[in-house]
Amino acid sequence: MTKVFSDGAVNPLSVAPMMDHTDRHFRYFLRQLTRHTLLYTEMITAQAILHGDRPKLLDFSPEEKPVALQLGGDNPQLLAECARIGQDWGYDEINLNVGCPSDRVQSGNFGACLMAQPELVAQCVAAMQRAVAIPVTVKHRIGIDDQDSYEDLVKFVTVVAQAGCQRFTVHARKAWLQGLSPKENRTIPPLRYQDVYQLKKDCPELAIEINGGITQMEQINAHLHHVDAVMVGRAAYENPYLFATVDRDVYQKTDLIPSRAEIIERMLPYVEERLRHGDRLNQISRHLLSLFNGQPRAKFWRRTLSDSRLLASAGPELLEKALKAQQSQDILQPV
Numbered sequence: 001m002t003k004v005f006s007d008g009a010v011n012p013l014s015v016a017p018m019m020d021h022t023d024r025h026f027r028y029f030l031r032q033l034t035r036h037t038l039l040y041t042e043m044i045t046a047q048a049i050l051h052g053d054r055p056k057l058l059d060f061s062p063e064e065k066p067v068a069l070q071l072g073g074d075n076p077q078l079l080a081e082c083a084r085i086g087q088d089w090g091y092d093e094i095n096l097n098v099g100c101p102s103d104r105v106q107s108g109n110f111g112a113c114l115m116a117q118p119e120l121v122a123q124c125v126a127a128m129q130r131a132v133a134i135p136v137t138v139k140h141r142i143g144i145d146d147q148d149s150y151e152d153l154v155k156f157v158t159v160v161a162q163a164g165c166q167r168f169t170v171h172a173r174k175a176w177l178q179g180l181s182p183k184e185n186r187t188i189p190p191l192r193y194q195d196v197y198q199l200k201k202d203c204p205e206l207a208i209e210i211n212g213g214i215t216q217m218e219q220i221n222a223h224l225h226h227v228d229a230v231m232v233g234r235a236a237y238e239n240p241y242l243f244a245t246v247d248r249d250v251y252q253k254t255d256l257i258p259s260r261a262e263i264i265e266r267m268l269p270y271v272e273e274r275l276r277h278g279d280r281l282n283q284i285s286r287h288l289l290s291l292f293n294g295q296p297r298a299k300f301w302r303r304t305l306s307d308s309r310l311l312a313s314a315g316p317e318l319l320e321k322a323l324k325a326q327q328s329q330d331i332l333q334p335v
């Protein structure tokens with residue numbers, strides 16, 4: 001198996017980069033569920049890193065590691081500079097977004113439309129890999145528009161691998177660059193897992209990670225028979241407790257599985273600290289709303305944490321109140 005990380009192993013599980021979802025607070029929360037899963041940032045454009053508020057965009061808690069920084073861009077020199085900044089900031093991996101089909105991203109000539117230019121992606125990867133010692137990886141689609149044959153996929157991966165990329169995350173559906181919204185591009189084009197399995201067979205020296213529509217532990221285990229790693233996106237957000245058992249079931253660690261209540265307890269000091277740094281409670285609590293999904297009285301949890309009046313004035317104790325409401329069915333009186 002390809003050696004990707006400095007400790008010599010391919011991390012078999014990751015949580016996908018998701019704009020407006022996988023910020024530092026969500027990653028810290030997930031880290032209370034799993035110590036080992038690789039976590040991705042939201043996509044951050046090279047322009048934002050070069051010209052924006054870097055600490056705001058890049059700061060993270062050391063507890064979040066291992067964490068990978070996903071970049072958006074198409075200029076090798078600028079991406080190389082951002083990769084170096086990301087490495088110096090403490091990230092464990094730099095990932096290039098070649099999968100996003102949004103109009104905004106296309107107008108900047110990056111994201112999924114770069115699949116039509118494997119040589120340019122290769123130049124970006126080569127420049128980034130020259131700039132850093134940590135792995136540079138690529139997340140992409142099976143194909144785009146009419147350029148969606150298995151041969152096109154292999155050509156893309158082969159050209160980019162020659163530039164130094166050893167880990168590829170393949171969202172197992174093509175993207176239509178015109179006519180479908182990003183959301184539709186995550187549901188309408190059919191999943192083609194077999195193409196990703198075949199890619200691993202044809203490129204055994206590369207680490208191949210599969211992504212798209214994976215929501216259950218059994219699916220994760222089944223995919224791991226065919227590829228090196230699995231990336232989970234929406235299910236991590238909609239059902240985060242799925243990750244409570246992965247340290248045992250995927251990483252074979254013997255740590256005890258935390259209860260939902262224990263996870264909230266673990267979040268309290270973090271919330272307190274972040275509020276001291278000027279963050280607002282709902283910037284953190286919004287990511288916790290799905291923790292009790294599927295559990296009795298989950299609505300009491302969600303309702304308490306969605307009350308804007310409570311959120312405006314409360315501190316970490318609101319999480320304890322919400323937990324109590326979920327556990328005891330007490331309907332909260334306004335404070």
Ligand SMILES: Cc1cc2nc3c(=O)[nH]c(=O)nc-3n(C[C@H](O)[C@H](O)[C@H](O)COP(=O)(O)O)c2cc1C
Pocket residue numbers: 016017018019020021042043070097098099100139171186211212213214231232233234235
């Ligand atoms: C709200 C949302 C935001 C996303 N943002 C990004 C992003 O910033 N970068 C990226 O490469 N993919 C992004 N994606 C795509 C996911 O990383 C993933 O490839 C896709 O959701 C398929 O995986 P899933 O079926 O497990 O959700 C986003 C998906 C969602 C739902």
